[in-house]
Every structure is written in C-alpha cells, then in structure tokens.
Amino acid sequence: MxxxxxxxxxxxxxxxxxxxxxxxxxxxxxxxxxxxxxxxxxxxxxxxxxKHRIEFQYNNKNSLFSEITPGMLRILHRHMGTNCKIQTQALTEKWKEVGFPKEFLEEVLQTGGWRKGDVDWLRFIGSVCYKITENLDESLIAACYVLSENTLPCCFTFGQYRYIALHILDRHSELSTEAYLEKVNKIEKISSHQGGMVYMENIKMII
Structure with missing residues (x-):
C-alpha cells in the first residue's frame, strides 16, 4: 500500500x-x-x-459536415493560433491530429482553391462554418464564436466579419450579394459604436 x-x-x-x-x-x-x-x-x-460547452450539431444534410461543430473548430483555431496564412501541409497534419474527418478537409480545400500552397485562415474558417451551417448568417455567428478571444460575450472585429462574409458571398453564387451587403453596412454602423467589434447578438439582431 x-x-x-x-x-x-x-x-x-x-x-x-x-x-x-x-x-x-x-x-x-x-x-x-x-x-x-x-x-x-x-x-x-x-x-x-x-470544448467550452456541450453543443448540439447542426442538422446538415451531409453527414460528413455534421461531424464538425463550432466548438471543435474553435479548438483547431486555438492550436493554429493565427489569422494569417498557413501551409496546407501544416493544416492537414493538425486536422488529422485533432481527429477531424479527412474528407471534410479535402472538400473545403478544393472549394476554396487551396489544394496547394498557403491557406487563408480567416477564409478557411468562414468556409468551414458555411459548410456546417449551410446559412450565411449562421456561419458568421459560428465564426464569431470560433474567433472570439472570450467565450462570453463572443465577438470579433468588423474587419474579420466583413472579410469572411465577402468571401462566402464570392464563393457561393446562389447567395444574394446585394441584400447581404445591406446587412454588412448595418453591422458596420453598429460596430462603430463598439470599438470596431461585432458581437454575436449584433448578427442575430439583423437576421
């Protein structure tokens, strides 16, 4: 003993x-x-x-995409620790290390045009969020949670919000660019009174 x-x-x-x-x-x-x-x-x-909290998965038609949640993506973001560009190989290795589906990553890299070379991290986050939510507003809410330095209240910069939104609009022609740009302008006015920050509740308010 x-x-x-x-x-x-x-x-x-x-x-x-x-x-x-x-x-x-x-x-x-x-x-x-x-x-x-x-x-x-x-x-x-x-x-x-x-994860910081227990999450419910999005009801995605593609079972592959439903395996990823914003909380899981937040884990990956904390491991990568960057808002810039990262090498595809480094991302692939870390993706595998955290146990995410390989097919999911291949799909996102292909649709984003990142099969080789560097990956734009913010655009990558936006692409993944759109894949798992299948909705632009919901994808930006998810991205806010992923990129936020705090868990409550969740927020990110207007620059990040706009950059991700424009990328998703550019990659998905089925979305109405003109209609969503009006939302972007509203968010910009709101963020100007919040030190340039966009809170999750701000996005929900204009849905």
Missing part, C-alpha cells in the same frame, strides 16, 4: 476529474485518439482539445 501511494501522485484524482469533464463536454468521436492528444497537450503546456 505504501509503495502504491508513492507511485500515484496526490493530484491524480484532480487530473482524472478534469479529464472526465473535458470528455463529456467535447464528446469526441474517437475517445482514444482524443485522449492521447489531450494528455499530450497537458504535457507540452499547450491548449487541450476541449
């Missing part, structure tokens, strides 16, 4: 408790792969792949 007490750290129950809560919140598809990444991140002092 004495030997056992010396081998097992006294803080082990706290680690196990935190791990259990993280697993319940995140609900990973592959618990073994996710667990390995979780403890690797703890050992390296980096962000563990943990």
């Amino acid at each position: 004495g030997l056992t007490n010396e081998i097992i750290p006294h803080y082990y129950p706290d680690i196990l408790k935190a791990y259990t809560k993280a697993a319940i919140k995140t609900h990973p598809k592959d618990i073994l792969v996710w667990s390995a990444l979780y403890f690797r991140c703890l050992a390296n002092g980096s962000y563990p792949p943990v």
